[in-house]
Amino acid sequence: MATHDHALVRNAGPLWDEATRSPFLDALAAGNLPEDAFRRWLTQDYVFAKDLMTFQALLLAKAPRVCRKPLIEGLAALDKETSWFESHAVRMQVNLDIPPHPTCRRYTDFLVRCAYTQPCSVLLAILFGVEASYLAGWTALARSGPYAEFIERWSSAEFAAYVAVLGELAGRHPHEAAQEHFNEVLGHEREFWKMSWEG
């Protein structure tokens, strides 16, 4: 099933587009992204990934048998991505040891709070929201230009397959609060792209 056919996506309304389209991504694909915007995004996405791993680990701690394998593979993928960010940062002489931007901090405050207080089924909807919107945002771009490597990474068949599994797990573990939390994720995604673009 394509991501955009998932009930959580269909019922998100205009939030879905707001969370997956951004002047930042357009400029990145067009090859005219200001370097400081790219650096801001790179560092904040790295900072975000650290807390996302905490979220994913706490979700795994609550997950039933059937979810564990894909969630562990997701943790391994996120860890590889972290190393990949670090090697880019070294090459580009970007310092990754910086505090989170308030927008990034709000997003991770939301994620970690939910990880501790919400049941597994809500957390699956949240993780699907994080990853599905990211996939959609990057997949809409042409795989070319100076950032082709980045575009390819998050529009790859491998990443799409992971997102499809998350969508399936979220679908198989419904919860009345799932849509509300999925929508909150989309709001945070929208703000994150805005922050990357505007500072």
Add this chain to the structure above:
Amino acid sequence: MATHDHALVRNAGPLWDEATRSPFLDALAAGNLPEDAFRRWLTQDYVFAKDLMTFQALLLAKAPRVCRKPLIEGLAALDKETSWFESHAVRMQVNLDIPPHPTCRRYTDFLVRCAYTQPCSVLLAILFGVEASYLAGWTALARSGPYAEFIERWSSAEFAAYVAVLGELAGRHPHEAAQEHFNEVLGHEREFWKMSWEG
């Protein structure tokens, strides 16, 4: 020791004033606060108090013997305050069963995330920040006008004594991350007043 002499307050810089002064409070004291602003503040403060109780309960769960009595008294006071809000809401025909404003939600996401992930000493600095800035904001107002009852409640000797005890506990349990979290609280307080005033 007066609140403003506490090291955490002195080292907060201009954030302290930003968190404790607001057009909302000025208008409330002057008797010309628009009713919808008051209702917005009342409902959001009520919603906030629900999550603050969760924060305070999680802090108690981590607290050593010496902190437990004042923290339990703080929980009892917060519960009484909740009932007091509810009786006001009934009289004013305000519906308290509403979702949190994004600004309120960000504040409680921060509080609940920290309650689960930070040690007791950091949580004491956070709670002191929440209550000391509130005391300072209300104490600066003249105890008169249509909202005199509210002003008296949060500038009372009893509330000041509770805040003094929290300041003492935070002082006796220092932590290198205390100031940073105290400052984050002040940022959230500033935004909360702004939201109450502007919507």
Add this chain to the structure above:
Amino acid sequence: MATHDHALVRNAGPLWDEATRSPFLDALAAGNLPEDAFRRWLTQDYVFAKDLMTFQALLLAKAPRVCRKPLIEGLAALDKETSWFESHAVRMQVNLDIPPHPTCRRYTDFLVRCAYTQPCSVLLAILFGVEASYLAGWTALARSGPYAEFIERWSSAEFAAYVAVLGELAGRHPHEAAQEHFNEVLGHEREFWKMSWEG
């Protein structure tokens, strides 16, 4: 409703009697309790109470509005009890700063694990189990002899009223795993009395 009419008690089977009767209590009431047994019980019950407060605080953090007042009163009562233990310990020259007995540790490992992983409704059944079995154990004893003060404390009308409220809250928030956890509490209670008596 009397404690022994509560569905959780009725469905506990023989475990209820095993958790509420003990040679330790019989000897205490008869006035022939060996002093070292009394000291062991006193110190381990004190150590237990510290972790029980953590349990009760974590339960409060998850509890809906309707439960909060009695749970906060329960925290205040437990804090007073802690002070009461400490004053007895001073008078009897008992050192309270000791490690938990393995039996005590197992009981609190169970409580704290559940406090973090179980929903509020299960935790209410657990707390009711802890307090109702304690009330029943002490209420069966004649209020006389050298330990009359202890017997009176835990067979008092005030304590019985608290237990009745807990029973009501547990009844109003049923959960399919409630009985199973209630029974586990009774098993731990039985072992705690055994440890107090046998060492």
Add this chain to the structure above:
Amino acid sequence: MATHDHALVRNAGPLWDEATRSPFLDALAAGNLPEDAFRRWLTQDYVFAKDLMTFQALLLAKAPRVCRKPLIEGLAALDKETSWFESHAVRMQVNLDIPPHPTCRRYTDFLVRCAYTQPCSVLLAILFGVEASYLAGWTALARSGPYAEFIERWSSAEFAAYVAVLGELAGRHPHEAAQEHFNEVLGHEREFWKMSWEG
């Protein structure tokens, strides 16, 4: 560094041998293990592994960058082990959907409680204790007989390398409470083998 040279092992005293030697393992290696003992161990170890995964996930949620890769590999290995148990259970017609034995439950109550309440450095010592004692217990056996496959699995070079990494991480993140918790693990290991043997 060999496991038995690790400071945590050296300072554990006789507990180390008690946790790593057992009539159960001797009989298993000698080929005269009663079938019901094997089945008891198999099912309880499976039940244990479910909660161990929760423990390891919660540890990962608290772990700094440097620990994450080996901890994620440990999660993946544990998940594979879970599948391996399930395939054995199918072949041997063993029902794995059973409640934990009280001894198993005590062990996991301890692990999950600590996972929520202890800092990362203590949790590393605990995980090292769980895995190092298991490695030592199986490595002492001849790799032959009807259970050779089991013996090989937990005395393999791969498992030994994982344990060595855990020992290194525990060594690099010391904590004053590490030894005490390491020793508690060994006590639980001793009881687990005893339960497997005696029922």
